[in-house]
Amino acid sequence: MIAEEPAEGIMKINDWGNSKVYRVSCTCGDENHAHNVWVEADDHDVNVTVYTTTKTNFWSMTRWYHIWTLLTMGYIDTESTVCMTKQQALNYSKTLTNAIEDVEEFQKARSSK
Ligand SMILES: [Zn+2]
Numbered sequence: 240m241i242a243e244e245p246a247e248g249i250m251k252i253n254d255w256g257n258s259k260v261y262r263v264s265c266t267c268g269d270e271n272h273a274h275n276v277w278v279e280a281d282d283h284d285v286n287v288t289v290y291t292t293t294k295t296n297f298w299s300m301t302r303w304y305h306i307w308t309l310l311t312m313g314y315i316d317t318e319s320t321v322c323m324t325k326q327q328a329l330n331y332s333k334t335l336t337n338a339i340e341d342v343e344e345f346q347k348a349r350s351s352k
Contacts, residue, residue, distance in 0.1 A: 240326060242333030247326055249334050256345040257281075259338045263331060266322045274321050278335065280342035282350060287335065293317040 253260040258279040265272030277288040294317070309315050323331060 240329055242329045243326065246330035246334055248323060249327065249330050257342050257349065259342060261334060261338070263321055263323070263327075265320070266324055266327070272319055272321050274319075276335070278338040278342055280346040282346070285339050285343055287339070291319045291321070293319045 248264050248266070250262045250264070251259065252262050252275070258277065261276040261278075263274045263276055264270075271294055272291070274289050274291045277286075277290075279286050279288070305315055
């Protein structure tokens with residue numbers, strides 16, 4: 240299997256040359272599982288940040304349990320999983336590789352001016 244173009248499960252959201260944003264969807268289709276991936280180049284390095292907005296899983300425990308945990312521990316654990324097909328995972332890795340090369344080249348071209 241080789242990476243597809245355009246890529247299944249990977250959507251490009253934004254591209255400012257030195258930074259690109261992708262949205263990685265979950266095979267289950269739940270938007271709450273989707274991850275955002277930022278690939279950014281600064282003057283020295285390339286950073287890749289992956290984040291997801293999670294909702295507290297209030298249904299798994301009672302609300303009082305969560306409120307008590309928050310009061311006593313100061314935080315509530317939440318977890319988010321993104322599931323990918325083999326094809327999507329390949330696309331993901333290829334997208335990352337290309338994005339890193341792109342932002343690096345853009346930054347090099349800009350700094351040599
Ligand atoms: Zn999911």
